[in-house]
Amino acid sequence: MVKTYHIVTYGCQMNVHESEKLAGILCKLGYVYAENIEDADVILFNTCAIRENAENHAFGNIGALKKLKKSKPNLIIGVCGCMTQQDNVAKELHKKFPFVDIIFGTHNLDDFESLLNKRIASKKTVIEVLEKEKAICEETPKFRTSYPNAWVNITYGCNNFCTYCIVPYVRGRERSRKMDDILEECRHIVELGYKEITLLGQNVNSYGLDFNDENVTFPILLKKIADIKGNFRIRFMTNHPKDLSDELIDAMLYSDKICKYIHLPVQAGSSKVLNLMNRRYTREDYLEKIEKLKAKIPNISITTDIMVGFPYETEEDFLDTLDLVKTCRFNGAFTFVYSRRKGTVADKMDGQIEESVSKDRIQRLIELQNQIAKEISLEYKDKVVEVLCEDFDDKKNMYLGRDEFNRMCYFGSGENLIGKFVNVKITKTGGISLTGELV
Numbered sequence: 146m147v148k149t150y151h152i153v154t155y156g157c158q159m160n161v162h163e164s165e166k167l168a169g170i171l172c173k174l175g176y177v178y179a180e181n182i183e184d185a186d187v188i189l190f191n192t193c194a195i196r197e198n199a200e201n202h203a204f205g206n207i208g209a210l211k212k213l214k215k216s217k218p219n220l221i222i223g224v225c226g227c228m229t230q231q232d233n234v235a236k237e238l239h240k241k242f243p244f245v246d247i248i249f250g251t252h253n254l255d256d257f258e259s260l261l262n263k264r265i266a267s268k269k270t271v272i273e274v275l276e277k278e279k280a281i282c283e284e285t286p287k288f289r290t291s292y293p294n295a296w297v298n299i300t301y302g303c304n305n306f307c308t309y310c311i312v313p314y315v316r317g318r319e320r321s322r323k324m325d326d327i328l329e330e331c332r333h334i335v336e337l338g339y340k341e342i343t344l345l346g347q348n349v350n351s352y353g354l355d356f357n358d359e360n361v362t363f364p365i366l367l368k369k370i371a372d373i374k375g376n377f378r379i380r381f382m383t384n385h386p387k388d389l390s391d392e393l394i395d396a397m398l399y400s401d402k403i404c405k406y407i408h409l410p411v412q413a414g415s416s417k418v419l420n421l422m423n424r425r426y427t428r429e430d431y432l433e434k435i436e437k438l439k440a441k442i443p444n445i446s447i448t449t450d451i452m453v454g455f456p457y458e459t460e461e462d463f464l465d466t467l468d469l470v471k472t473c474r475f476n477g478a479f480t481f482v483y484s485r486r487k488g489t490v491a492d493k494m495d496g497q498i499e500e501s502v503s504k505d506r507i508q509r510l511i512e513l514q515n516q517i518a519k520e521i522s523l524e525y526k527d528k529v530v531e532v533l534c535e536d537f538d539d540k541k542n543m544y545l546g547r548d549e550f551n552r553m554c555y556f557g558s559g560e561n562l563i564g565k566f567v568n569v570k571i572t573k574t575g576g577i578s579l580t581g582e583l584v
Contacts, residue, residue, distance in 0.1 A: 150176045151185035155203055156193025158382065159345055160226060162287075162296035163254055164191045167225075169286030170258050183213060187221045187261070192228035194311050196484040200228050207242055214244040221264060223247035225254060230315035232488065235274045243270070250274035251315055255282040278302060278317030283326050293340040293533060293564040299327055299366065300346035305385060307412075308423045308490035309455065309483060312347055321353050324361055328369055335375040340533055340564055342370065344381040350388035364396035371400035376566070378533065378549065382408045387426045389434050394441050405442050406551045409434070410450035414469030415462035418455055423490070428469060435473050446550035448477040453510055454503030455483045457496035463506050470513055476521055476550065477577060478514045482507050515576050522552070522574035529570045529584055530554065534562040543580075553578040 150171045154164040167189055168178070179185040190207055193199040207224060214220050222245050229235050230250035238248055246264050249257065252275035264271045281301065289295055302317040303310075331342055344367075346352060353361035363381075370379055379402050386409055397403050413419050416427040438445050451470070453463060470478070482503045485492045532554045534546040543555040544562055555578060556569045569581035 148174075148176045148186045149179035149184060150187040150189070151179045151182045152189045152191060153182070153206065154191045155199050156191075156195060156227065158296060158343065159298075159347070160191050160193060161291065162298065162345060163226070163251075164189075165287045165289050165291075165296065166254065166285045167191065167257055168288035168290065170261075172288045173286050174258065174261075182210075186219070187223065189223045189225065192224060192226035194227035194231055194315055194486070196481070197486070198484070203228060204241075207238075207245065211242070211244055221246045221261070223249070223257075223261075225249045225251075225257075227251060227311070227315040229274060231311065235272050239270060239272060246270055248272045248274065252276075252278045252317060255279075255285045278320065281320055281322055283322075289339075293338075293535060294343055295334040295339040295341070296343050296345055297327065297330055297334070298322060298345050299349060299352050299363075299381075303347035304351070305348060305425075306423060306490075308421065308494075309452070309486070311486045311489055314488055316347065319348070319351060319355060321355050321361070324353075324366055324369070327366065328373070331370050332373055335373055335377055338564065339377065340566070341378045341380065344370075344379070346381075347383065348385040348388060349381045350384050350390065350393060362392070364390065364392040367393070367396045367403060368399050371402045377402060379403045380406065380551075384409050386411065386431050386434055387424070391437065394437055397442060397445075404549045404551070405444055406446040406448075406549065407438065408448045408450075409438075411469065411473075412450060412452050413455065413458070413462070414451075414466030415458070416465075418458050418462050421457060421491075421494070422455060428465065432469070432472065444550075446476040446552070447473065448479075448551065449473070449475050450479045450481070451510060451514075452481050452483050453506040454498040456491055456494040456498065458498055458506075463509075467510065467513055470510070470517070474517050474521070475514065476552070477518060478510075480507060480510050480514065518576045519574070522576065522579060525552070525571040525574055525579050527571060529568050530579075530581075532556070532567055532569050534565050534567055536563060537561075555580045556583055558583060 152164045154160050192203045224245055229248055235248045247260050249260055260271050300319055300321050302319045303313045304319045306313050350363055352363040411431050414428055530548045532546040532548050534544050537544050544558050545555045547553055554569055568584050570584045571579050571581040573580040
């Protein structure tokens with residue numbers, strides 16, 4: 146009898162790709178994907194710890210499986226990811242949900258096969274959360290689920306220790322993959338027919354620093370990937386402004402395969418707040434990077450992350466953020482209200498901002514950014530853009546994909562175009578998406 150699995154993923158693209166690795170392990174063992182969670186023999190929750198809401202959501206969905214587990218006693222439920230890597234969370238999870246069978250962290254994801262076998266053999270709960278990161282494992286299989294895009298890790302971990310962020314504590318120190326291993330994976334991806342490669346790291350700009358080799362840098366890696374034969378695009382995320390170099394900006398002009406798009410999280414527009422966040426750049430530093438990008442790549446698309454309500458943020462600080470947004474005119478922005486996380490420096494700070502103040506600020510920020518995004522979208526009207534078709538939207542009954550600048554576009558077609566580059570004339574513009582017709 147065929148065994149089935151279902152994976153629930155929370156959080157960032159890194160988690161999405163790690164779920165592909167978990168799926169790869171299960172497929173190697175003969176499991177097949179079950180679209181409905183109730184039909185699965187193995188259910189995994191790959192969790193996120195960036196914000197409290199993500200944890201609460203995960204806990205709620207895990208708890209909801211108690212009844213299913215009772216009706217299917219042989220069902221195996223596993224929980225992993227950043228949430229379980231935090232101190233004492235695994236114990237709390239086991240105490241609250243004793244029906245969960247396997248609990249493991251980010252540092253031993255590659256060991257999932259042995260953990261699963263151990264649970265099957267012993268029929269006892271398996272809890273293994275390593276305190277320290279291990280060497281990078283290149284042997285973990287992957288079952289990719291994001292065609293025509295393929296995620297490719299180039300670094301793991303983070304050394305930045307922003308005062309609000311839990312990532313360095315749950316992901317460990319920065320480790321770079323060997324360049325040859327990355328290039329081999331990218332060549333294989335292109336041979337399989339993927340049309341887009343997205344390079345992943347908590348800070349891709351610091352790739353290779355741990356090797357201390359001037360021939361192993363992110364700009365050099367980017368050029369070598371672009372030299373691979375084939376028709377495909379290259380994206381990368383995430384970038385830390387303090388490490389964005391002139392060499393990288395120049396590398397973005399090296400090949401048409403490299404998208405003229407960059408995600409450059411600013412977090413705040415006040416130098417005072419940036420210092421409290423330990424971001425290690427000032428407002429002026431960030432604006433200088435934006436000027437360089439736009440000077441060398443005039444048509445570049447820039448998106449960002451912005452947080453409001455950080456401890457000690459005054460109205461004047463917030464107005465600095467609004468002013469920076471007006472100056473930069475981001476193509477898009479992920480906006481957040483600061484969320485306290487135990488174990489971070491910011492959690493212990495005085496000067497926590499009242500919820501009502503944060504809500505007011507986030508609404509004003511969103512209104513401003515939405516207006517800018519609409520204005521940028523209007524520039525697309527009646528233009529023809531090249532779109533990589535990614536999926537079909539059943540509700541809209543239209544295909545969708547992104548252009549080089551990461552703008553989403555919807556269009557109709559009588560044939561399946563997923564995985565193909567198509568030219569689309571834009572007939573309607575919205576805040577974050579476009580609508581057009583094939584030409």
